[in-house]
Structures are given as structure tokens and as C-alpha cells.
Amino acid sequence: MPRPTSTTRSWTRATTRSSCSRGSSEPRSLTSSATSEGTDPGVRRVRLEIDLDPLDVLRLFRGRERLVALLGAWHQGEALIAFDPVRVAERPFDDVVTAPLVAPGSFGGGWIGVWGYRLGQRVESVPEPATRPVPQPDHRIGFYDRVLRRSNGTWWLETLGRTDDHDVLASLGLAPERPPFDVGSFVLTPSPAEHRAGVERALEHIRAGDIFQVNLCARLEAPFEGDPLELFCAGVDALHPAYAAFVDSPEGAVASLSPELFLRRTGREVLTSPIKGTAALTSDPAELEASGKDRAENVMIVDLMRNDLGRVSAPGSVRVPALVRAERHAVWHLVSDVVSHLPPGVTDAQLLRATFPPGSVTGAPKVRAMEVAASLEPTARETYTGAIGHVSPAAGLELNVAIRTFEVSDGRIWLGVGGGIVSDSTPEAEYA
Template sequence: MLLDTPTAAVLLHALHARARALGVPPPAAFLGDWRGSAAVIVPSVALRPAPPARVFSGGAGLVVVGFRSFPDVVAGDPPLLPTAVRGEATGLLTLGRDGAWRAWGDAPDPAAVVREYGGGSGDDDEAAPPPRWAAPDRDAHRAAVVDCLEAIRAGEVYQACLSTRLDGRLRADALATFLSLARRAPAARSAYLEGPWGAVLAFSPEEYLVRAGDRVRTSPIKGTLPAHRDPAELLASGKDVAENIMIVDLARNDLGRVAEVGSVTVTDLLAVRPAPGVHHLVSTVEARTAVDHDALVSATFPPASVTGTPKERARELIAGWEPRSRGLHCGAYGLAVGPDLELAVAIRTLEAAPDGRVELGVGGGITIDSRPHDEWDECLHKAAFTWGGGPAPWS
């Protein structure tokens, strides 16, 4: 059914007001490139903690929404959000590339929701202040990179992804902050999820798993360059190309665990693509599989691009090198509609507690050619969209 066309921001504000007025769970939103649409909004969904191994499969509703956090936890540093959440809903709204909303299941008419509950013009989100960040632990990150380089020289790993975490506080409510950042730095796989446990404000450029029936693809990102640099430098960088190709091999191996024999193929290798504040190298691996969504996730989780090669040894070493738990950072979030599944890698993702505390994980791949100073700069380039670009606010 074709419906009138308020903007996604206006509709989200109206649906949020509707949820408060009716005492129902808040909406969830997916902006950018989800299900072939400019936006997918679940008008109301109760997102509750769930077992990590059963987040995305089955259910009686039309759509399943959820996230699954990075599985390795550092002792003494509990994650801010639950390990996994899941919710089912019987209604769905999609904003087509033609600018029209379409309703599925029992989703309400967007225009009627805006008329009854408001939503404003969306301009107020432009003025929402970004989070206030404290300085992250540069020394710990440098020490981790140095240790990783020693492990690479010793032959324990070929590469590993190392992260740091930023701690801060929201200065506007979570939804206004999300919409403000989404307007300033739109990302292909943005999402907003909310529950009594807090909120997820996600701006990932990276597909993790995109499935249509028995066809599945994963598109790992490895290789990053600041947006002001010539993107051709990525393909000329031996370090970035090597990073990407090693992770492509890992992604092929991961999908091969559950794929039909002979169906795993690399369909796109070393494509240069823009993302907020940076350029990336992206490759795509495809396969066919008959397993359910959660079996597919379990076979490939955590995503290849945020671990290292070999994967299990890289995870063991990362748990000793990083002083903080990753939480949702480097996990996955998304939605499933029947036989279709779309998940993003949870990078460029803010995790907000109900009391306004917020965390952001950022990182990058380390190879033998990495330099600690450059790796730290890459972390800052990736986080800069949260304060409007330019120098870090604590410097």
C-alpha cells in the first residue's frame, strides 16, 4: 500500500510520541540502504535481552529486529549494553526510492501518525549537540599495536583488528542525537534501536550478512584513508590491499562452514567506496546455504573484518591486548523478514545507557607494515563524525 511521505526523521519523532502516548514499545529504524529502501521503520518493537545464539531466526511476527555483541569480554569491564537483544513485530514501513512509504502487516499510516502525534519539521535535530567525549587511552592502544606487531613477526597471526573505546555523555536525547548525526554523516547501514536497557545509534558503512533466500553475501571492509586524501592511494597501498585480501580469505572460510560445496565465490575485490570521513576498500564474497539465520551468524561470527587471521588465535590475543570489553562494537545488528536477513557490522556505533552515558569503539587492522601513530590517527578519523570532524575535542 502506497502512503504519504513525511521524512523519516519526522515520522520517527511522531512514532516515538505515539509510543509514549499509547504505552507501547518505541520504534526501530534502519536508514541508508536496507531491503532496497531509503528507510525501514518498525513502528513499535519490544527489544529485550536474548540468548546470543538465538537472535535472528524464526518468530511469529513479520519482522525480527536485534543485535548481538562481540563475544569476548575483558574481566572487570562489563559491557554497557546487554550481550544480545531481540524483538518481533507485526508491522513494517519502508520508504521507497520513489519517495513514498509502503506499509506491511499492521503498520499505521505515516501521515495519520504525524497528524495525530506531531513530529515537527525535523530541523530541531540539526541543533542537537553531539556527545561530550573524554580522551581515550592512546597509550594502551599504542602498546596493543606494538604487541600485535611482535606477534605478527613471530608468526602467531598475519593481522589483527585492534580497537580503542571512547567514553562520553549524551547532551541531547538519544533519538535527536541519532537523527542529527545521521543528517550530518549519512551511512549506508545506519540504525536506531531502543529499549529499557538503553539505545543503539549505529552508523556502520559495512555489510556483515545480506541474505535473500538461500543466497548470502558478506562485504568486509579493510583499508581506510581520510576523506580528504585521493582514494586512489588505497589501491596503491600494499598494507591496505594485503589487509583486505587476507580478510577476504577468512570470509570465504567462514561462509564455507555452512555453504553448499562449490558455491563460495568472490564477486567483487578491492572496490573503493566512500564512508563518513573516510574512503574504504570493500570486497564481496557470496555463497548459497540452507541453514537458518542464527546458524549462519554463528558460523561466521564475529565478523571476519573485526578479528584477524587466523581468527581464533587473533581473538585470544586481542582479549589480552585490549584493556576494555568491546560490547556491541564489532558485533552485529539488523533485521530479518522471513527468509531474508540483513545485518551490519557494528562499527561507528554509539552505545547509550539510560542515564546518558555513551561509548564508542573504533579501530583498524594491523599488519606488518602498520605504524602505531598512523593506526591511532585512523581511529580518530573514524570517530570524527561524532563531533563534526576536525581535531578531537579533547586535544
């Protein structure tokens, strides 16, 4: 997780600069056609001849109802784009249970959206901070029965039996627009002095043996004008995150530039890859791997995720095939992998209830760390530190950790930032 200032400044500066230059650029023209069709069991696939990158294809569907996009490493592809869901979830865990289809290499459709952090507070019966500057829904999840998917450089229109393609093909014949947007000056809540005081109080809990680690978060907020889709495109263009996600809804938009995989379920196999430990790209990754503080943070969260997965996994199946490796993203991160095997009959809802919210953004022990964080953070988390992704009958479940995530509503934009506090943390270093 980033510190509240230095890394975040680079994201916001890069995003704002990109918006100014790209907003005035001339879009390329586009010609497209559907050239072939294929069918996996339950999934209809139409191959499209499109000469545009994922961001410009996404721009073609600007303004469509509940537009969503997953860009990066999702489902072993490069892009998933969908709009006009046939259903909106009312129950964020129970509604998203799907009967699996056997469709190798396909996505087809499924539930796509946001599971906000506050859902986890309810699952674990943790009190929520009273202050919510811009209240947002605790979930925004729709069922999409057709998606545009790019894999290995090829675009496909994939549907769960749906055959009305004319509106998609018509949009693909247009030229993408790149309107400008403007982000005002960010203000941090709490103030620097208040944040340092919060870190000190967290350290008191750690010294007393109440917790081992807590993720303490702050909020950057600013005025916003323009289309949040363009903010998302600029951020992806600048940072190339592994698990980028855009979710639009009547209440506002979420633009996530996350590098972190929360959960991937394929059949009965589950993978989580928690991130703890961060260093600038100019630093030596070997030094990050050797850092006692960063390794301790990462290992504690690995143990937490082992425990969470163990609640629903087959006995003895939880393993750690990779412990504390440095990965290159917009910064260096320490990443570990935890895998498990689910017994027959375990649903996605059961898996989510056992693991949500992600352990890397809570602390250890999980529930007590969430309680401490709620008592010290001056404003409630909304989408931030929840999860964004898909639950698909063909492609399984895949969710990011909603960090580096902008939320836009009512002319305001905010970005949650935070860091893991452990016994050798210092208030000054946590704000640096």
C-alpha cells in the first residue's frame, strides 16, 4: 500500500498530465466487421476485425448504461468491456452465485462490478466511521450477457446465447472521442498532524498486544469536472496496472488502477496474491526483498489469507507456493501467492464471506484490526479497499483489491491511500 503522499502524487500528476494532452488529440478512424463465429458450450463468440487499442474501444461506448471495463491481466486476456446489464444485484454475495459452464478460453458474460469495503464491515460486525463525505452504494454489480473481449490481440464479441449484435457493431464503426477533464487541488483528510497521531495510537494497540498490524487509511479529495472515463483511460495509459477496472453507475463512477489480485477461482482452485511492501522503481528490488519490516508485513498477511481460505478449503489444501517476491508495477511491490482447493459444493458466496474484505488492507488479527482502523480513520471507506471484478459462469471468479482507486460523484473525486502499521513503524516515516 502507498504512503499518503509521495507515490500518490506521481499517480495523480501522471493522470492529470495525460488528460490535458490526450484530451485534445485527434482520434483515429475505425472500420470493423464481424468475420467469423465460434461457439463454446453455452457461449457464442463472434470474431471482430478492430484496429483500435482497448482504451479507444472503451471510449466508443461512453455513456452507455452501467458501462464496465476490466483491463490488464484479467482472465488471461487484455480487456473486457460490457454495458446494459440484464440484471442488477440486490444481494452482493448471494445473487452472484452462478452455475458453471465448460467454455475453455471464453468469458461470455457474468456478474461484473464493485464490492465495497463496507460490506466486509457488515460481514464481520465492525462499527463504521460516522463521517461519509460523499456516501456511495456498498455494491454496484450487474449481470452482463455479452462482452467485448480482447485476447492475444484479437477482439471477440462473446455472449451467453444473445444474438442481437447490431448496436455493438454500429458503435464500432464510429471514431472514439477524447474529451478533457480537470482535477482540482487535492486535500488530505486527516491532516498530517492528525495522521501521525493516528499512527501513534495504532502503535499503542500493537505494543499492548491488541493487534500485530493494522492498515491505516486517509482520503485525498478534490473538485472534478469532465468525464471520469477519460480519467480512467489516462491512468491506465500512464501506469499500465495489472488489474484496472472501470465501473459506471447512476451514483457515480469508480476508476481503479490496482496492481493486486484478491481472488481468482477456477473450478475448485483458488489463488490470492497479497501485496505488502513497496519501493520506488529507482530502488534495488533486492533491498525491498531483504527489508525486515516489509517482509514481516507480507508474511503476516499471508498467514491471514491462509486462515481465511482455510475456513472454506479442503483440509490440508492451503499452500504458499511463492513467498515474498519483488514484482515490478508502477512501483516495486512484495507479492506472495496462496492457493487452496475447495471441496465440492462451496459457492462463490461462501468463498467471499470467508475472505472479504481483502486481508492486505485490514491487518492482523483481521477483525480486531478492522475495529481499530474504524476507530482511528476520520472518514468511512466506500469502494476503496473493497474489491472489483467478475463472477462468470464460464470464466470463474476474479477480483482485484480496490487500491489506487478513484471514486467520482457529484463533482468530487477522492482517492484512498494508506499503509500497514507494524511494531517498528514510525509516525514520521508513515507520512513521508
